Amino acid sequence: MIDALRFESARIRTVWSTYWLAGSALVLCALATLAFVYDTDRSEPMSWQFVATVLTAGGAELPFSMVAVFTSLIGIFATGHEYRHGTILPTLTAMPRRTALLAAKAIVVAVASALIALASLVVCWTTGTVVRAEPIPLGEGDTLAVLAGYVVLVTLCGVLGTALGQLTRAIPGPIVIILMAPLVVEPLIQALAQLEALSFLRHALPYLPFAAGMQLVRAEPVSPVDRGSPVIELLSRWEGGTVFALFIGVVLVIAWRLFLRRDA
């Protein structure tokens, strides 16, 4: 396992896409923070919900976390590039133990994703502090819980990208899934659930994986889905995170089983 980790660590550090994806995420975080903070009255104190939203570059105000999209891409490239460029052959002749290899990819991408999440928090906090000319408070309300949830969300999305890349052995498909599922598919299901004929879908709404995952960065108190009747209670922060993690675990296990069975 150590050898697989050494390999994967070298792999992720020696490809430019890791750096430009991480850099792009941080630049967008800084720009988002600028936009949020610049638009507020800087003489007024910020609510802890607003602080959490600013530091997570939009948090639950966006359909999906911006930084999580970038770490998903890093994960997709970790496995998808192996097939796109044919490097799976030298990889498996250098490291033939497939379980260790996939585990190492998931672990290394998770660590890289967590570091990017932490770096983005630093960038957002620094940008906000500079613009407001005063340190942004971190200890109020549930700010730290939201920030912890944000790091978990971004980390999980890196692992999800790795699993999807391995499952499809391609790059475009997983990218479409990462973008379409939270931005199109799940909102569509939520809208359809409002139809009386499809009311049975309402019970599934809290368990839609990306919507559940976004509970990790929700700064507002948990609110019900009240677009229709009856009102559906959403999951709490850590319940939602658990549902999202379970979803990723299932995808990863399927990808792993297929990786063991398929020809290289």
Added chain:
Amino acid sequence: MIQANGLTKAYGDTIAVDDLSFEVRPGVVTGFLGPNGAGKSTTMRLMLELDHGGGEALFDGRRFSDIRHPMREVGTVLEAKAFHPKRSARNHLRMLAAANRISTRRVDEVLAMVGLADVARKSPGGFSFGMGQRLGLAAALLGDPGTLILDEPSNGLDPHGIQWLRDLLKKLAAEGRTIFVSSHLLAEMALMADDLVVIGRGRLISAGPAADFIRDFTRSSVVVRSPDSDVLVKAVLETLPAVEVSTAADGSVRFGGVEAATVGEVAARVGAVLHELTSSTASLEEAFLQATGASEEYVGTVLPASSSVAPAESGGPA
């Protein structure tokens, strides 16, 4: 030593590799021959457990996946240009070396060995096919392995590169390593391989010394020039009725399936004057074509001269 035991691979109803067993000895270069689609690459992938199928290949008694640091024991080239186009050649090797605890110093050594030291830090996306092949060879040599499995390693190399590769593989074999190399270049294989494993349609045709293969799959022949060729032919056929006789346009006569000494003795007995008596040695190519003729998967045809593209008829578009 490589031992392949009952390697089998099927794609649906198509059997690509059919119960293939052979041994590859250390200390010699073993060529792996077969027509297109015979299953050479699939066999190598099965040996390295990249593909799943029946049977097993043992490297000094161990399966490939049981070797902790495989690049230190088995070096492979399976596909040219199997690298990320934006990761430098040196970083590509550093990455592989990391999995096998091989030093960065060795990375630089093998890059120099294959002639890529000057482009070591460049992205290999712009490498020629031959340069890609050299990078693959560098990866194979990275762990200084005792066994090399190379699938068409001379593809894309220029004549100097091919000669370099031949000398390198013969030198490595002379050091006691096990070298298993497939190639379509029969002339090249004839110069390089001591042993041969020949397959057709996934089945073993021959395994053993190259000289034995050539002897087994070709008939020795003798070329004779003689003003008394009619007399000689008649006498040879009376003595050895199974001999095949053919006469060339220049008047020389070829006796197939007989030794030169026998023809000489018959000529002496009947008093035929000989201007030339030459043993004709069969080539590896002749033996290969003879051995695999019935196993060719994809067979082309020669178009008849009259079937060239018909000239366009005059007139406007249809």
